[in-house]
Amino acid sequence: METVLDLQSVTKDFVLGGVFKKAHRRAVDNVSLTVGRNEVHGLVGESGSGKSTLGRIAIGLIRPTKGSVNVLGTDISTLKGKELREYRRKMQMIFQDSSNSLNPRMTLQDLLEEPLKVQGLYDQAERTRRAKALADEVELSQKWMRRLPHEFSGGQRQRISIARALALEPELIVADEPVSALDVSVQATVLNLLKSIQEERHLSMVFVSHDMAVVEFMSDRVTVLLDGRVVESGNAKEIFASPSSAYTRTLLAAAPSL
Numbered sequence: 001m002e003t004v005l006d007l008q009s010v011t012k013d014f015v016l017g018g019v020f021k022k023a024h025r026r027a028v029d030n031v032s033l034t035v036g037r038n039e040v041h042g043l044v045g046e047s048g049s050g051k052s053t054l055g056r057i058a059i060g061l062i063r064p065t066k067g068s069v070n071v072l073g074t075d076i077s078t079l080k081g082k083e084l085r086e087y088r089r090k091m092q093m094i095f096q097d098s099s100n101s102l103n104p105r106m107t108l109q110d111l112l113e114e115p116l117k118v119q120g121l122y123d124q125a126e127r128t129r130r131a132k133a134l135a136d137e138v139e140l141s142q143k144w145m146r147r148l149p150h151e152f153s154g155g156q157r158q159r160i161s162i163a164r165a166l167a168l169e170p171e172l173i174v175a176d177e178p179v180s181a182l183d184v185s186v187q188a189t190v191l192n193l194l195k196s197i198q199e200e201r202h203l204s205m206v207f208v209s210h211d212m213a214v215v216e217f218m219s220d221r222v223t224v225l226l227d228g229r230v231v232e233s234g235n236a237k238e239i240f241a242s243p244s245s246a247y248t249r250t251l252l253a254a255a256p257s258l
Contacts (some may be wrong), residue, residue, distance in 0.1 A: 001036035002203035003070075004172050005058055006149050008032050010067035010226075012053055027053040028064070029228040035172070035221075038202040042219030042236065044251065046210055055174040055208045059091040060084055069079035071172060089119060092165040096177040098157035102149040108135065109145040111160055115167040134163040137192065155186035162194060166201070173198075174206045179214065191217060212255035216240050 004031060012028040028050045035041045043051040056062040057069060060076045069077045071091055079087055095101040102111060112131035116122055122130065132142050138159040149157055156179060165173055178194065179187040195218060198205055207218045215222060216236060223233040231245045243249050 001039070003034050004037055004039075004072060005033075005035040005206065006068075006070040007058065008068045008070075009186050010054070010057060010064045010069065012050075012057060012062065013065045017124070025177070027228050028057065029231055030067075031223075031225075031228070032067075033230075033233060035204045035222050037204055038199075039221065040198060040205045040207050040219045042211060042215035042222040043206060043225060044210065044215045044222060045225035045231075046251070048227070049225040051208045051210075052176050053228075054149060054225070055093070055176050055206050058206050059093055059172065059174050060088065061093065068095045074095075086119070088207070089168045089194070090170055091172040091174070092159050092168060092170040094165045094173060094175040094178045095159075097181050098154070098161045099149070099181075101161055102157060103148050107148060108140065108152075108160060111149075112163055112167060115164055119168060121168075130167070134167060137166065137197065138163045153186075154182050155190055158182060158190055159193065162190075166197065169201075170203070172204045172206075174208065176208045178207075180209065180211065187214070194218070205217050212240075212251050224251070 010028055010031045014025045014027055016023045016025055031054060032048050033041060037216065043054060045051050053062060057064050057220065060079065063077055074087065076084065076087060091142065109131055112134050113127045116127045116130065135142055135145065140159055141158060152160065175194065179190050182190060191214065207215065209215050219236040221234065222236045222239050224231040226247050231247050232239060232243065243252060
């Protein structure tokens with residue numbers, strides 16, 4: 001299987017405190033993992049485990065303190081400025097809270113065209129056509145193209161976020177707790193849509209969640225994190241059927257059914 005994402009011995013330290021009293025916190029500690037073509041790799045752990053930090057490192061939103069981050073054979077931790085911005089066409093992120101990630105003054109049409117404009121892709125007619133196609137793909141009506149974000153429900157706003165992540169036709173997507181802010185009744189429909197799109201587009205994905213049931217539904221492989229360290233990692237079916245770590249068993253026992 002072709003490797004799309006390869007993290008090797010990644011560590012991330014944050015500096016906390018003021019000028020005269022500083023403290024270092026290690027959010028990610030010597031983590032290695034790979035994601036293959038058309039594979040979903042789940043990152044799971046409780047709050048503060050380092051999973052979201054690792055997801056952001058995977059697409060270059062945060063630089064690691066140590067280690068390498070290779071996306072499609074290029075170490076993105078060495079890219080800067082325009083070079084990194086252009087390479088980001090290959091990798092996108094779906095954020096947890098769509099309310100904060102969508103410009104409230106932009107219509108659905110504008111929001112779906114924006115990634116194409118930023119990258120200088122296509123003329124206006126083609127951007128309009130592609131925006132409508134994206135709306136169709138995430139099951140949003142084209143008659144809503146002039147609506148603003150506040151006119152959509154939470155589930156619909158997350159569909160917009162998914163569509164924006166797909167606009168540049170990336171090969172790697174990091175989904176950071178993409179359904180945790182949604183009502184339970186809406187979570188399943190958004191997850192089914194996301195899984196269907198991932199399979200149809202043959203996307204590689206890092207799926208970040210604290211919810212073991214959601215990770216089990218979405219993932220081919222799983223890495224369990226605790227305090228920034230890997231507790232166990234491997235085939236999702238095997239880990240969920242017979243976890244080797246007591247911590248993983250605790251997470252499974254606490255997980256609600258999807």
